[in-house]
Amino acid sequence: MAAxxxxxxxxxxxxxxxxxxxxxxxxxxxxxxxxxxxxxxDADVFVEKTPENCAALVLALRxxxxxxxxxxxxxxxxxKDFIQLKNGPFDLDLVLAPDGIERFSDAWRRRVEVxxxxxxxxxxxxxxxxxxxxxKDRESLPRLRSFREYWMRQRKS
Amino acid sequence: xxxxxxxxxxxxxxxxxxxxxxxxxLAEFEAAAxxxxxxxxxxxxxxxxKPVMDDVPFRAFDTTADxxxxxxxxxxxxxxxxxx
Numbered sequence: 256m257a258a259x260x261x262x263x264x265x266x267x268x269x270x271x272x273x274x275x276x277x278x279x280x281x282x283x284x285x286x287x288x289x290x291x292x293x294x295x296x297d298a299d300v301f302v303e304k305t306p307e308n309c310a311a312l313v314l315a316l317r318x319x320x321x322x323x324x325x326x327x328x329x330x331x332x333x334x335k336d337f338i339q340l341k342n343g344p345f346d347l348d349l350v351l352a353p354d355g356i357e358r359f360s361d362a363w364r365r366r367v368e369v370x371x372x373x374x375x376x377x378x379x380x381x382x383x384x385x386x387x388x389x390x391k392d393r394e395s396l397p398r399l400r401s402f403r404e405y406w407m408r409q410r411k412s
Numbered sequence: 413x414x415x416x417x418x419x420x421x422x423x424x425x426x427x428x429x430x431x432x433x434x435x436x437x438l439a440e441f442e443a444a445a446x447x448x449x450x451x452x453x454x455x456x457x458x459x460x461x462k463p464v465m466d467d468v469p470f471r472a473f474d475t476t477a478d479x480x481x482x483x484x485x486x487x488x489x490x491x492x493x494x495x496x
Contacts, residue, residue: 256459256466257459258457258458258459259453259457259459260453260454260457261449261450261453261454264453284457287452287453287456287457288449290441290444290445290452291441291444292440292441292443292444292452292455292456293456294455294456294457294458295456295457295458296457296458296459296460296462298457322469323470327470327472330472331472335472335473335474336473336474336475336476336478336479337472337473337475337476337478337479338470338471338472338473339465339470339471339472340469340470341466341468341469341470342469342470346466350476352475352476353476354476354480369449370449387480387495388495388496389480389483389492389493389494389495389496390492390493390494390495390496391491391492391493393496394492398437401433401434401437401438401441402437402441404433405433405438405441405442406441409445
């Protein structure tokens, strides 16, 4: 599996839009979209957990080339909280109940659009990483918080 | 709990503390802001094989807590997925 590419992010954006999937880029991939210079391996998307949205998500994932069996598609449609996909053209984590963010609607209201990509606000990305409290997140948080300061200043100016 | 976590626990989701940005990080943020998004992607996304994690094509967890627990019980510590 090669590294995730900009072209593939565009494919997610365009395909999810065609199918009406409500989602937000989250995690470090979201921060990178906002301008955070760092490295990561996977793209994480926060998907709204409704039956209609999860059904649309299955159609979109299959169109993108993810080889979902009927049983796997049923798990996506049921809206399981965390799904790891490594059966498609790129790796993708589907997060339906991220730590640190109570409701999708709240994150959606605070979202930022970057070249048509819907992205969680930096505060939600930080809150999610802080709540997860993993070693790898704890190491990246000081730099992410500094980036937040920079990013907020840029938005004000 | 450090000062940032304490602040976050008081204000909910927001990380609002004003902090000074280390000069070397500021230089990196400014350099990144000058790059097109496509270039930022090329610099940001890497791929290495993560043992166990990458060994099956599909996993689904009923709850995020189940996923966190699975990571702690199954992944090597050095991957950093364990909770602090």
